[in-house]
Amino acid sequence: MRKLIRDPGFVLPSFGFPLGFFVLFALIMPFANTAPAQLAMIANYGAFGTLAAAMFAAGMPLAQERDTGIYALKMTTPLGLFSYLAAKMSAAAVFALTVAAAVLLLGLLTLPVSMNAGAVAAYFAATALGACTFAGLGLLIGARFALNAAPVVINMVFMPMAFLGGLVLPLMIMPKLIQQASVALPSFHMGQLNRAAVGAGSITTTELLSALAVLTGISIAALMATRFLLLRGRT
Secondary structure: HHHHHHHHHHHHHHHHHHHHHHHHHHHHOHHHHOOOHHHHHHHHHHHHHHHHHHHHHHHHHHHHHHHHOOHHHHHHOOHHHHHHHHHHHHHHHHHHHHHHHHHHHHHHHHHOOOHHHHHHHHHHHHHHHHHHHHHHHHHHHHHHHHOOOHHHHHHHHHHHHHHHHOOOOOOHHOOOOHHHHHHHHHHHHHHHHHHHHHOOOOHHHHHHHHHHHHHHHHHHHHHHHHHHHHHHHHO
């Protein structure tokens, strides 16, 4: 966490992009003119900030440590690979939660909406699950690509997922084909959970279980794939 927050080149964009998009689309442009729409903006841009921050916070340090030999050095100590990956994922998730908290605070201060304690808790629970999912994807990229390629790949993954998952612009204004394909993306499920948490939309039991299964399954699969790549690199 200390390494992450000491890097202004990482911290400023991590907070600046989601907060900037929120100001543009929720405050300046007339997309959010009803209470449900305003709550949806908070949920969507909280998810957007979480997605980007978690992927970069997990993937970039891993790629850097692999390139500089720090990872190889750490693996000669009693530190186990699982503990190493768990620490990386935890730090990325906590940082991503701070970005989501900043979006939530900005929304509550600037929009005429309110949320009870239960909605706030549900928002952070949904955000935490999404943060672990995208941190896992970030770790996978960091384990596969070198430092000079990792940020490019992360951008190529998170930006399309954010747009196609309905986190930047509402899915209802997108072509029907994109609306149908979006359900395959983890960003869609994270946004769906976030919106339901803050009261900006309803979610059925089937949709809830599906979202939980997709996000949890991707987290586990990404960690297993990351472990395989790192172990293979050591042999």
